[in-house]
Amino acid sequence: MAIISIASTKGGVGKTSLAFSLAKDLDYRYATNDMSVVLQKYKNARYYPRKIPLYDNTVYDFGGFDAEHSEEILRNSDIILVPTTNDANSLMKSLIFIQKYKEKTILVFANMIDHPSDAQTIRTKIHEHFPNLAFTYLRRTKLLKNALEFGMSATELYESTKHTQHRYKQAYADYYKILSLFTTDGLYFRAPRS
Numbered sequence: 001m002a003i004i005s006i007a008s009t010k011g012g013v014g015k016t017s018l019a020f021s022l023a024k025d026l027d028y029r030y031a032t033n034d035m036s037v038v039l040q041k042y043k044n045a046r047y048y049p050r051k052i053p054l055y056d057n058t059v060y061d062f063g064g065f066d067a068e069h070s071e072e073i074l075r076n077s078d079i080i081l082v083p084t085t086n087d088a089n090s091l092m093k094s095l096i097f098i099q100k101y102k103e104k105t106i107l108v109f110a111n112m113i114d115h116p117s118d119a120q121t122i123r124t125k126i127h128e129h130f131p132n133l134a135f136t137y138l139r140r141t142k143l144l145k146n147a148l149e150f151g152m153s154a155t156e157l158y159e160s161t162k163h164t165q166h167r168y169k170q171a172y173a174d175y176y177k178i179l180s181l182f183t184t185d186g187l188y189f190r191a192p193r194s
């Protein structure tokens with residue numbers, strides 16, 4: 001049982017794709033302050049243009065700014081996932097965001113990674129500022145995009161055929177590291193370690 005928020009002030013870094021898939025895999029609500037196609041694809045998805053209610057068992061997808069309305073939820077989240085991509089602007093925005101919520105349990109995930117060494121570069125930069133922050137990465141993949149298109153979670157798409165298991169093997173392994181934070185050992189939630 002957990003309140004999971006995915007937030008960044010930068011768009012296009014993968015918040016919505018990941019939020020939907022995690023919500024569907026965990027059978028959680030998906031709540032967002034940002035219009036997204038997920039609303040058409042997932043029955044437990046809700047759009048709140050103004051104040052978002054605080055619910056347990058929910059993945060919050062916080063697009064754009066709107067700090068005012070997301071602040072309370074972020075403060076009450078069990079974990080905040082902060083996506084960042086391999087560019088200076090994305091990284092800077094993530095660092096500013098992390099600074100603001102540094103008392104919280106945060107997992108930074110570098111997204112759309114072309115090579116694991118890029119992830120290491122990002123990890124090093126993050127750790128220069130926040131030495132103990134939990135970090136993981138998701139390589140560049142069509143897994144989440146295709147899953148969302150079919151209205152499937154990453155797990156559902158990955159498991160659907162031998163072909164998809166082969167095609168998405170690596171990407172699913174990356175994704176599973178994040179998913180398993182909420183499922184391992186029958187515990188629905190445990191804090192990530194860095």
Ligand SMILES: Nc1ncnc2c1ncn2[C@@H]1O[C@H](COP(=O)(O)OP(=O)(O)O)[C@@H](O)[C@H]1O
Pocket residue numbers: 010011012013014015016017018063111112113138139140141142144145
């Ligand atoms: N790991 C990834 N590799 C490649 N493309 C990705 C990855 N994660 C997300 N994307 C794509 O990037 C685009 C933006 O993702 P989205 O989830 O909408 O970001 P945000 O919600 O942060 O704006 C989408 O086309 C999505 O399919």
Ligand SMILES: [Mg+2]
Pocket residue numbers: 012015016017034036063
């Ligand atoms: Mg989005």
